[in-house]
Amino acid sequence: MVDRGSDDRMQLPPREVADVMPPHAHSWIGRYVFSQDAKYIALQYSGTAVAIGLVALVLSWLMRLQLGFPGTFDFITAEAYYQFVTMHGMIMVIYLLTAIFLGGFGNYLIPLMVGARDMVFPFVNMLSYWVYLLAVLVLVASFFVPGGPTGAGWTLYPPQAVLSGTPGGAQSGIILMLVSLILFIIGFTMGGLNYAVTVLQARTRGMTMMRLPLTVWGIFTATVMALLAFPALFVACVMMLFDRLLGTSFFMPALVELGEKLSYGGGSPIAFQHLFWFFGHPEVYIVALPAFGIVSDLIAVHARKNIFGYRMMVWAIVIIGALSFIVWAHHMYVSGMHPWFGFFFATTTLIIAIPTAIKVYNWVLTLWQGDIHLTLPMLFALGFIVTFVNGGLTGLFLGNVVVDVPLSDTMFVVAHFHMVMGVAPIMVIFGAVYHWYPKITGRMLNEAMGQIHFWVTFIGAYAVFFPMHYVGLVGVPRRYFEIGEPEFLTAPVDGLNAFISSAALIVGAVQVLFLFNLYWSLRRGREAGGNPWRAASLEWQTPETPPRHGNWDALPDVYRWAYDYSVPGAPEDYIAQTDPWVSDGEDRRL
């Protein structure tokens, strides 16, 4: 049945990439500390990101304790509350989500999925991790300096971020925050250049761009976006650092602080907001696009069906990536910028809903007429669809400039962005871990623990963030230490807040079970074999599991896209990308 050569469609192009085995490290330190193996760097990145993410999780608990049970916990002062809010947001967005999707999944999956032996610049890749670790350590250090970490909100808006009315503003908290961000961006740039160049230059023979799994498309596009967006944050951080330390006035107008005139003058607070959101909006998609890509692959593999409309999916990723650079000011409708900007940014923002909706349709249409295995990755993918659709639709409220006005700066916004860029991408991270853990360790994660983890996380997170929209709708602003019982509340929000807080505590606690599962299954998980999900993409075809340094014996040749599932006439319900099988009739390869 397998036809290897009689068909000229199976002729491979000449090899363009020299097959060079990266030099193996011989010392223990070279292998396990300063490793240049992308797979090991991926684990270092992920481990660090999860560790600091746990700090952010605990901070969210403390924050919810205050909101759910105000006045009960004496140690949660207003200062402490705003420090919790700020550090929770910053850690989750930058140091967890960005780092784990690009540094973690990017490093592990890109070389394996494109058929490379490693990233193209392994040494720079190693440096990327160590600079990231340094950034995390500087961030952690800010918890221990006098005055504590900054409490400026994760958006760090000047002038308050550098003044004494904000925790850490007149002390070192804000300085360490800005230094840490600058380090993070330096570290990311080293990694990001690697991811982009590896995808462009190190694909194996036969792996055309339009045969790449959507995971790679998502991470690749997000990386290019990050390389373009982070510089805006970089300069904003440097300028604010100058304002704080050298007395420049980039973002500081003449102002009076608590009765005292300061020496600043002539700067523009809104300029910072433009720079911040020129980075900040693409950042949403820097997190979302890898999640879009990964979830597409999870759905295809576990529904045993090709992803529906592959080409449309690729173009949707690219178009979303491009459009996301011209929507940033929708975060600033009530910032005091010229109101006519509202027309432009509302239009671009709502247009971006169209390619995003296409992605949702295509995920669901992939399920249609599939052979759906309700595995843990599939369950998390379904959880992603629900939370992403919910969070995406509330984006239509906030993107539509005039509807945003009453909702802006309320808890509705908090609920929206947690649903769409918190819960939804984290659902994908969990699904991805259950999916690729067997490749990384050779063992399956425990199913029973995984089921408990899924159900509590999915239902719990929905119970946290769905009702939170209504706390905002009723008028409660975000970043409020205490709302009290103002007259405008149509019903007291105390009970609802207590419910949300309780759900948040439970959802947080069940993550410990997930971490325990990661540890427990390392030794006692069921042996997985090389390809337990019977998946077609390249990373499942490695000669060894876990793949060794260098990944392959000889570089694999690729004959088809990553989605040949349930092809009529094929001997099995999947055909690996390395399999040169051709049907007797028409060519179904793309």
Place this chain on the structure above:
Amino acid sequence: MLIVVALVLIVLGSIAFHLLSPWWWTPIASNWDYIDNTLVITFWITGAVFAAVVLFTAYCVLKFRHRPGHRAVFDPENKRLEWWLTGVTAAGVAAMLVPGLFVWKQFVTVPDDAAEVEVFGQQWSWSYRLPGADGVLGTADAEWVSGENPLGINPHDRFGKDDLIIEGGEVYLPVDRPVKLLLRSIDVLHNFYVPEFRAKMDMVPGMVTYIWFTPTRTGGFEVLCAEYCGTAHAFMRGYVTVVEAEEYQEWLQEQLTFEEYASNAGTAQPVRLAEN
């Protein structure tokens, strides 16, 4: 199969919560019921899409779940279906965007007869300034702020001398009369937010921003700061009282002008201002 039940219950539960929960926006007290209408349209469109997508997903999982011998259908793409869905989505988006932009046009177009009132924010209190008999607000800047001149009114500007200064966080507005609020801060970002008026806008040090609205019913309404402004952000509250025209005039008579305010604060002070 639990997941199918869960998906259906999430849709039904969300709709039930939306319809039955007591947490809804506070009754409006301004002319911006257009905003409420646009919001309601958006709720219906997005709610329908949410229910449709999640229920369809649940149906797919139920119908096409794995059973022995079952095999998926190979179906790479369907151009017609994809373009059709794109078109429907674009139409739905336009149905929300177009009315939204019309209302935004009104929102940013201040009527000529709107009365001007300055809102003044600082960490962490509200003050107000009304034009005096000349009907014009004098210029002001953070540079002029002092203990005797808390709002930083330019002492050399004759238009400023009769401006009325309202400290203490409560201001009156006449009902059914459009008002343009000029928003000014001298330290950090603030945001003038009265839930009943729907409108809100940041106050940015170094510039003057604005919103306008027409109060449509009398009563007292709480003012909150909606842009994070430091540790006491949540406690930066004030009060707007909307009253009938006659009562408004009475209240106006009781307020001090800048000149009166300055002389009350101490006789030496105009000299010091001149030195500045």
